[in-house]
Amino acid sequence: MSFTVKQTDIPLWHYSCPDCGFGSAETGYHAQEHMIYCEICLEDSRQVKLRRWPADADSGAPPAGGSGIR
Numbered sequence: 015m016s017f018t019v020k021q022t023d024i025p026l027w028h029y030s031c032p033d034c035g036f037g038s039a040e041t042g043y044h045a046q047e048h049m050i051y052c053e054i055c056l057e058d059s060r061q062v063k064l065r066r067w068p069a070d071a072d073s074g075a076p077p078a079g080g081s082g083i084r
């Protein structure tokens with residue numbers, strides 16, 4: 015028996031879709047580790063990788079530089 019897994023250990027991410035602009039700033043919730051593609055774009059049969067950055071970065075905007083995931 016193990017109770018070592020805490021829900022708070024799940025890494026959460028800010029996210030923003032470079033294509034449609036959908037992101038955590040609009041929804042108000044964070045993405046989980048498995049959330050890679052934009053849900054909105056997926057409904058449109060397009061696989062657009064979200065730009066993601068750690069939720070604990072205490073920033074509502076993606077890191078500057080533009081070298082993120084495309």
Ligand SMILES: [Zn+2]
Nearest residue numbers: 031034052055
């Ligand atoms: Zn999108």
